[in-house]
Each structure stands twice: as structure tokens, then as C-alpha cells.
Amino acid sequence: MQIKQIESYPNALLSCAAKDLHALFPQPTLLHLPGKNPQPIFISILLHGNETTGFMAIQRLLNKYVQLALPRSLSVFFGNTRAAALGLRRLDSQPDYNRIWPGTELAHCPETHIASQIVDIMRSKKVFASIDVHNNTGLNPHYACINKLDNRYLQLANLFGRLVVYFLRPLGVQSAAFAEICPAVTLECGRPGQQYGVDHAFAYLNDCLHLTELATHPVHSQDIDLFHTTAQVKIKEDRSFSFSDTSSDLLFDQQLERMNFTEIAAGTSLGILQDMSSIPLLATDEQGENVTEQYFKTENMQLQLKKNTMPSMLTLDEHVIRQDCLCYLMERIQV
Numbered sequence: 001m002q003i004k005q006i007e008s009y010p011n012a013l014l015s016c017a018a019k020d021l022h023a024l025f026p027q028p029t030l031l032h033l034p035g036k037n038p039q040p041i042f043i044s045i046l047l048h049g050n051e052t053t054g055f056m057a058i059q060r061l062l063n064k065y066v067q068l069a070l071p072r073s074l075s076v077f078f079g080n081t082r083a084a085a086l087g088l089r090r091l092d093s094q095p096d097y098n099r100i101w102p103g104t105e106l107a108h109c110p111e112t113h114i115a116s117q118i119v120d121i122m123r124s125k126k127v128f129a130s131i132d133v134h135n136n137t138g139l140n141p142h143y144a145c146i147n148k149l150d151n152r153y154l155q156l157a158n159l160f161g162r163l164v165v166y167f168l169r170p171l172g173v174q175s176a177a178f179a180e181i182c183p184a185v186t187l188e189c190g191r192p193g194q195q196y197g198v199d200h201a202f203a204y205l206n207d208c209l210h211l212t213e214l215a216t217h218p219v220h221s222q223d224i225d226l227f228h229t230t231a232q233v234k235i236k237e238d239r240s241f242s243f244s245d246t247s248s249d250l251l252f253d254q255q256l257e258r259m260n261f262t263e264i265a266a267g268t269s270l271g272i273l274q275d276m277s278s279i280p281l282l283a284t285d286e287q288g289e290n291v292t293e294q295y296f297k298t299e300n301m302q303l304q305l306k307k308n309t310m311p312s313m314l315t316l317d318e319h320v321i322r323q324d325c326l327c328y329l330m331e332r333i334q335v
């Protein structure tokens with residue numbers, strides 16, 4: 001499978017809904033548009049088909065420059081349009097489009113082939129910076145993620161806001177692959193469908209198009225809250241969980257997502273257990289080691305935190321928890 005590359009786009013792209021994009025781009029498509037500065041910005045959207053904010057921001061950006069010259073060349077990857085047609089993160093038959101990029105743990109497949117073609121194409125175009133736009137389902141603030149602690153990467157992230165997350169896992173994400181060739185960020189723009197998210201992403205993308213260079217000096221410590229992901233937490237596949245069904249192995253607290261980006265004290269309960277003999281979660285650190293026992297314990301039929309930590313990406317969406325993960329745990333890095 002070859003990536004489809006185009007240098008102009010159908011007019012319908014300027015106004016269609018994300019779910020109708022599949023009719024225009026039935027396969028993964030990379031659009032290149034020329035600008036005054038030839039070194040392109042690379043933007044990927046809809047790597048997760050239900051995360052439409054990036055698509056709506058790109059649509060607004062394309063509308064803005066219909067008659068105007070772009071300040072810088074722009075390459076846009078329209079990701080999982082098949083999943084977008086159904087309003088899903090991915091189809092069950094597909095890999096996650098944000099786990100297929102060079103560095104991935106997945107076996108070679110058509111999607112990993114396309115992702116590595118895109119990186120090669122953008123490397124040959126001397127890509128200036130890379131931005132991958134996402135939403136999440138839980139109650140989270142807007143933040144940018146980076147995979148390299150380099151001043152230019154921190155500057156690019158800090159342009160989006162003061163909240164920045166540095167992570168090395170999961171493997172195979174777009175921003176980690178591009179971090180090898182240019183400053184790269186992942187944007188988390190809150191829930192899909194919020195006008196504020198589209199406004200924020202659009203303003204950021206437009207600002208980035210106007211950047212002539214990224215500063216190499218450190219971000220001022222008073223302008224940034226930088227966190228490092230220390231663990232990814234999943235529910236063990238053979239355990240049931242719910243926010244409402246009291247017969248499940250783990251009954252979560254319905255206020256769970258209020259813990260996102262909040263310092264949570266050791267001893268805090270996340271939910272009620274049917275069986276105290278083992279922890280129904282699997283926490284994995286940045287080296288891929290099982291660290292479940294460092295972070296969680298069972299006590300009084302409750303699942304409790306064992307140490308102070310800050311969660312992100314907690315959601316009440318049971319399908320997302322199964323398809324992706326329960327949450328990430330973080331700690332602050334001083335800059």
C-alpha cells in the first residue's frame with residue numbers, strides 16, 4: 001500500500017463534516033500545499049477517527065488561505081478517515097493510527113508501512129516542525145506533549161499553553177517518530193465538539209505557520225508546568241470493570257475523571273473491588289516494566305493509590321478504557 005499524495009484538494013474539503021471526509025479521501029492521504037517558506041510544517045489529524053477538533057481547525061486554516069499565500073508550506077496527513085466515517089477511534093480490524101509510526105512495537109503491516117513512508121517524505125522535504133492534533137474523552141485541560149527534552153521542542157509546546165507533558169511510552173506515536181527529525185508536539189485539545197478546542201487549535205496552527213524559527217533558549221520556568229509520564233495504567237484483560245454495574249470485579253468511583261491533572265494523595269480510593277487477592281490493573285513504566293505494586297494497593301475492599309501521583313486521561317468512557325488505557329500517571333519536572 002502506497003500513501004496517496006495530492007497537491008490540491010476538492011472544494012468539498014472546505015465544508016464537509018469529518019464523517020464525510022471518507023468520501024473525499026477513502027485512503028490515508030497526504031496533502032502538500034506550497035507556501036512562502038518552502039520548509040513545510042507537517043500536521044496530522046484524525047489519527048483517531050472520533051477526534052475531530054484537528055480536522056475542523058485544518059478546515060478553518062484552509063478556508064483562511066483559499067485566496068492568500070501560505071506563509072510556510074503545509075503538509076497535512078488525513079489519518080483514519082474510515083474510522084472517522086463511523087465516529088470511532090479505530091475499527092476493531094485496524095491498528096491504532098497513533099501506534100504505527102517508526103519505533104512501534106507492532107509487527108510490520110500496511111499501516112506501519114504508510115507511516116514510515118510519510119516520515120521519509122517529510123524528512124526529504126526538510127520538515128520544519130510537526131504537530132499531531134488529538135482530543136481526549138475525559139475531563140482534561142488542554143496540553144501539549146513532547147518526546148524530547150530539547151528547548152526548541154519545549155518552545156513549540158509552550159506556544160500552545162503552559163501545561164506540557166513529556167513521555168516516552170506508548171511506542172509508535174507520531175510525535176515520537178517526528179521528534180527524530182524536527183521539533184514535534186502532540187496537542188490534546190479537550191473533548192471533541194467543543195468550539196473552544198477548535199479555536200485554540202486553529203490559532204496555534206496559524207501561529208506556527210508564521211514562525212520563522214524556534215528559539216533555542218530555555219522556556220522561562222514561570223511560564224511552564226512540565227510533567228513526565230511515569231506509568232501507563234490498563235485494566236487487566238480478564239477483569240471486568242464498570243462505573244455502574246456493582247457485580248463487576250472493579251466498580252470505579254463516578255468522580256474519577258475529576259482527578260485529572262490534580263495531585264492525588266496516597267490512600268485515595270479509585271473504586272471498590274469484589275476480590276482483594278489481586279490488583280485488577282497493570283501499570284507499566286517508561287521502560288516497559290510492570291510497576292503496578294508501586295502505585296496501587298488493595299485495602300478494605302478498595303483499590304487505593306499507594307503513593308502521591310498526578311493522573312491524566314482518566315475517562316468514564318468504558319470503550320476507550322478498553323481500547324486505549326485507564327490513565328497515565330505523572331510527576332512534575334523542574335525546568
Ligand SMILES: [Zn+2]
Binds near residue numbers: 048
Ligand atoms: Zn487521540
